[in-house]
Amino acid sequence: MTDATLSTVRNAARLLKAFLTREESLGVSELARRLGLGKSNVHRLLSTLVAEGLVEQDARTGGYRLGIVMFELGEAVKVHLDLHAAAGPVLAHLREQTGESSQVGVLDGDEVVYVDRLESAHSLRLFTETGRRVPAHCTSSGKVLLAHRSDAEREAYLARGALTRLTPHTITDPAVLRDELVTVRARGWAEAINEREVGVASIAAPIRDIRGDVVAALSIGAPVARFGAVPRRRHARALVEAGEAVSRRLGWSPESTATLPRGREA
Incomplete structure (x- = not known):
C-alpha cells in the first residue's frame, strides 16, 4: 500500500470521525475547514463514501450525514x-x-x-x-x-x-x-x-x-x-x-x- 493510499484512507477515517459531533448534517466547506483539506479532496472522499453507503447526502440541504451502513457496523x-x-x-x-x-x-x-x-x-x-x-x-x-x-x-x-x-x-x-x-x-x-x-x-x-x-x-x-x-x-x-x-x-x-x-x- 502506497503512502498516498494510506493518506487517503486516513483522511477518509478522519472525515467519518467528524460526524461524531452529532450535527444533523455537514457541508463540504465545513468538513474541509475542520479537516484542513481542500474542498475538491473532501468532495472526492464523500463521493466514495456515499457510493459505499457509509455517508449519505441530505437532498433537502445538500449536507452530508452518516449512512445506514455505519449504523449497521x-x-x-x-x-x-x-x-x-x-x-x-x-x-x-x-x-x-x-x-x-x-x-x-x-x-x-x-x-x-x-x-x-x-x-x-x-x-x-x-x-x-x-x-x-x-x-x-x-x-x-x-x-x-x-x-x-x-x-x-x-x-x-x-x-x-x-x-x-x-x-x-x-x-x-x-x-x-x-x-x-x-x-x-x-x-x-x-x-x-x-x-x-x-x-x-x-x-x-x-x-x-x-x-x-x-x-x-x-x-x-x-x-x-x-x-x-x-x-x-x-x-x-x-x-x-x-x-x-x-x-x-x-x-x-x-x-x-x-x-x-x-x-x-x-
Missing part, C-alpha cells in the same frame, strides 16, 4: 460486545461441566473467527488463541453458522469452491456438506472429527440474538483420544443448553421470537 460492534458479556459466565460453567476447552466463534466471510475462549484444565488439550481464523466447512462452529444462513447465502458459499481439503477427513464435496448442514439444522448441533486437524474433535451449538437469528456458535473441543462418540453425545445436550443460555442473555426466547420476522434464516 455499529450494531455489529454492539453485538460482539454484548456477546462477550453474555458468553463469559456460560463459557466458564461449560468448561466446569465438561472439563474441555470452550469457545465462541462468529462467521466472517468463509471463515470462523474465535472471539472468546477458555482452555481446558487437562494437560493434553487444544491450543487455539482468541482471534484465530479457521475455514468454516471443516469446523463444528462453521457448520452451525453455515447451516443457519439463508438458502441463498448457503448455496453461494457452496458454489464458491472454498472447501479446501486439510485432512483426509475434510468434506470437500458440496453435496455432502449440504446434506450435513441439513442434519445439523435439524439436530441442533454439529460435530467435526479429524476434519481440520487429525486428532482433534469438536461439537458446536447455535447462539441466537433477540430476533432468533444465529449470530455465533458455542463449541467445545478436545483431542479425539478423549472425545470419542460417547462423550460427544453426552456433552451435546449440555452444549445446546449452554448455547440457549447465552442466547437468553442476549434477549432471545422461543416464545418472543416466534412472532418476529426472521432475518438470515430461510
Whole structure:
C-alpha cells in the first residue's frame, strides 16, 4: 500500500470521525475547514463514501450525514460486545461441566473467527488463541453458522469452491456438506472429527440474538483420544443448553421470537 493510499484512507477515517459531533448534517466547506483539506479532496472522499453507503447526502440541504451502513457496523460492534458479556459466565460453567476447552466463534466471510475462549484444565488439550481464523466447512462452529444462513447465502458459499481439503477427513464435496448442514439444522448441533486437524474433535451449538437469528456458535473441543462418540453425545445436550443460555442473555426466547420476522434464516 502506497503512502498516498494510506493518506487517503486516513483522511477518509478522519472525515467519518467528524460526524461524531452529532450535527444533523455537514457541508463540504465545513468538513474541509475542520479537516484542513481542500474542498475538491473532501468532495472526492464523500463521493466514495456515499457510493459505499457509509455517508449519505441530505437532498433537502445538500449536507452530508452518516449512512445506514455505519449504523449497521455499529450494531455489529454492539453485538460482539454484548456477546462477550453474555458468553463469559456460560463459557466458564461449560468448561466446569465438561472439563474441555470452550469457545465462541462468529462467521466472517468463509471463515470462523474465535472471539472468546477458555482452555481446558487437562494437560493434553487444544491450543487455539482468541482471534484465530479457521475455514468454516471443516469446523463444528462453521457448520452451525453455515447451516443457519439463508438458502441463498448457503448455496453461494457452496458454489464458491472454498472447501479446501486439510485432512483426509475434510468434506470437500458440496453435496455432502449440504446434506450435513441439513442434519445439523435439524439436530441442533454439529460435530467435526479429524476434519481440520487429525486428532482433534469438536461439537458446536447455535447462539441466537433477540430476533432468533444465529449470530455465533458455542463449541467445545478436545483431542479425539478423549472425545470419542460417547462423550460427544453426552456433552451435546449440555452444549445446546449452554448455547440457549447465552442466547437468553442476549434477549432471545422461543416464545418472543416466534412472532418476529426472521432475518438470515430461510
